[in-house]
Amino acid sequence: MTLESNVQRVKTEVYQAPKKGNVCCGDSYYVKETKDYFLCVIADGLGSGEQAMAASTAVTQVAESYHHLDIEQLMSMCNDVSRGTRGAAVALLKFDKHKQQFAYTNVGNIRFYLYSPNGELTYPLPVKGFLSGKMQKFRTQTFSYQPGSKFLIHTDGLELKEIKSLFTRYINIIQMSEHLKKEICSYNDDITYIVGELPIV
Numbered sequence: 001m002t003l004e005s006n007v008q009r010v011k012t013e014v015y016q017a018p019k020k021g022n023v024c025c026g027d028s029y030y031v032k033e034t035k036d037y038f039l040c041v042i043a044d045g046l047g048s049g050e051q052a053m054a055a056s057t058a059v060t061q062v063a064e065s066y067h068h069l070d071i072e073q074l075m076s077m078c079n080d081v082s083r084g085t086r087g088a089a090v091a092l093l094k095f096d097k098h099k100q101q102f103a104y105t106n107v108g109n110i111r112f113y114l115y116s117p118n119g120e121l122t123y124p125l126p127v128k129g130f131l132s133g134k135m136q137k138f139r140t141q142t143f144s145y146q147p148g149s150k151f152l153i154h155t156d157g158l159e160l161k162e163i164k165s166l167f168t169r170y171i172n173i174i175q176m177s178e179h180l181k182k183e184i185c186s187y188n189d190d191i192t193y194i195v196g197e198l199p200i201v
């Protein structure tokens, strides 16, 4: 299930920075694309530093091994591996290229926005909490998407005031990412963001 060269890819721009004074970033991410789907995972380990990184990489490693599963199953596995770690805020986002739908599930303060070419902004709200291995119910939402849509997903280290203008002012995700970098005014927390653009066809 590797990506064929004639299939149009999802473009992404990724940025990560550790909290000031730290060497390692407590956030982790994982992105995987096949001809059938595009999966994007962001995990924000509680606190910062090495223990936070251990918690968030436990989650992204599971995603790496089981990216083919639907995100409900994946979330439950992410929760299982979080037991014994500090815990993590996690968001799972999976685009089904054939159905032109995406599924989203999250726990904790990770933000996600999808902006369609017709100007519609979709932003499932964050759910309070974090993964720690404790039994909990997760909510998965499914939405349809238009080809050419752009998206932004980020941990709470990035604070943004205005979202829509970010999508309307910049013609491509490289420019969007440059703008976001300039918007960062503090490094009091680890920062991770991924900006993406879905293929037009």
Ligand SMILES: [Mn+2]
Pocket: 044, 155, 156, 157, 189, 190
């Ligand atoms: Mn954070």
